[in-house]
Amino acid sequence: MNRNMALFFLIMFAIGTDSFIVSPLMPTLRESFGITVAQSGWFVSAYALGYAAFALIAGPLSDGWNRKRVLVYGLFAFGLFTLLCGFAAGFWQMVAFRFLAGVSAAFASPQIWAAISQLVKPQNVLKAMGIATAGLAASQMLGVPLGSYLAASGWHTPFFAIGAAAFVLAILAAILLPAMPASGSKNASIWGRYRSLMSGSAPKLSFIAYFLFQFGNFGAFSFMGTWLSDRFHLSVAGVGTVMLFLGLGNMIGSFWGSGFTARFGQRHAFAYGVIFISLLYLLLPFMPKLALVEAAYFLIFLALGMLFPLMMNALQRLSPTARGTISSLANSSMYFGTTLGSLTAGFLYSCSGAFMSVSLLAAVCFCLSLGLFSGSGAFSAVSPVLSHKKQTLKQ
Structure with a gap:
């Protein structure tokens, strides 16, 4: 294996x-x-x-x-x-x-x-x-x-x-x-597979939550370079160096985040991770030194490296017979979230002239995503779709 x-x-x-x-x-x-x-x-x-x-x-x-x-x-x-x-x-x-x-x-x-x-x-x-x-x-x-x-x-x-x-x-x-x-x-037809997958509230809430998460994530990420250039006068090469730290943090979180999850459980690990990155995004605009900003971004992407597998695992558990459909829908949600998040963040940044509006957007989207994921039961021990079907059969 x-x-x-x-x-x-x-x-x-x-x-x-x-x-x-x-x-x-x-x-x-x-x-x-x-x-x-x-x-x-x-x-x-x-x-x-x-x-x-x-x-x-x-x-x-x-x-x-x-x-x-x-x-x-x-x-x-x-x-x-x-x-x-x-x-x-x-x-x-x-x-x-x-x-x-x-x-x-x-x-x-x-x-x-x-x-x-x-x-x-x-x-x-x-x-x-x-x-x-x-x-x-x-x-x-x-x-x-x-x-x-x-x-x-x-x-x-x-x-x-x-x-x-x-x-x-x-x-x-x-x-x-x-x-x-x-x-x-x-x-089964393409539409039939989507209709079967999206029956019940759990899948709907889960995919809306995933869309909102990526909306805030990529909205803030898209204007990271612009803000670093405006605030700290970084060159393209300087922004590229920060990107290396982000990628390193993300890779470390992806590799070793499962240990943190094993200790606290998927539901609590996801909640702690979302709250952590939300707070860091709110603090970012007030950090006076570039070194602090780099450290904050490293920690944000370290947490994101842990959170992404958690979300993908939660989505994959929605249906054992539609895993390809789930993966594709998740990827499309990410792309649409990226597009709309970037446009919204660009509008906010240009109107306010401050990154605070973008970081606030990210934090709000993350918290809404956390609430919807919690409400969907996606991180419960039993698949929310299977649980829903069992309850329906009992009735």
Whole structure:
């Protein structure tokens, strides 16, 4: 099982790195394709759009297929289209390949969370999800510097490297992972799977809670660099250094957060973590020194590294037959939360001219999320959906 966890870590690292690696390539890509700054933003947006648009479809479909095959084929497609990005001869070719890479990732990535719940013993699920989350955290920390290093020999090289790595990971997944046959009905429609999943109040409250959490999280994260530049006059390189600390904290929390959870229990660990980061966000605007801000951000992302596996585990427990659907819906909720949270935070920051409004938004969203998760029973010892069904049968 350890080799499977190592494989899941590497897959999440590769997919996450593909998202972050474009950032340092932007100036070179603009020059190579002769495009404007606004047009270059499509290299990021096309990937995100492809992922968000197809994640809601990929999840329900994968619940009716062999999950191992979906993961392997998704990784091969992801590797192919990422590799083709390195051969793109024009702007629209690059946009198309980035979009298709995002679509492929939408099929591959949710299978990791679903496979963990399907393959790992219940007592080890949270730890395994922490390891997968650490792969994303490592990509966040290393994606930009890795892209810069690989691009030293040309902008094509990072795409070739990630594409080749995806092929290797697909082969390893095909060899190492056991078959994971469909957990739900093969004939169920996409809408039917969502309707079955969302029956009852527990799933509705849980996904609204997850959306609100990501709304506040990414709303505050999106304007972290702007605030650090305005308040402490940091350069782009200075903000990048802070990002390294954030990624390190997030990775440490992902790896070792399960120990904290084991001590206090999932419900209390989640509540303590949410209250902790809410207080730190409220204190951030009043910290006079950059060193204090860096320490606070490190602790925030340390806690976030622990909280994300907790939420994913709680969502996965909503239904044992719709894990792919749950993973995809969670990812889509995150993307929509990121988009709307960034827009709202930008409006608040521009109107108030102070980061306090953004940090207050984050704290309020975190607390609302905590209340909704608590009300849903997502962190109870028994799955809230199964509990609801048992009560219905008794009646």
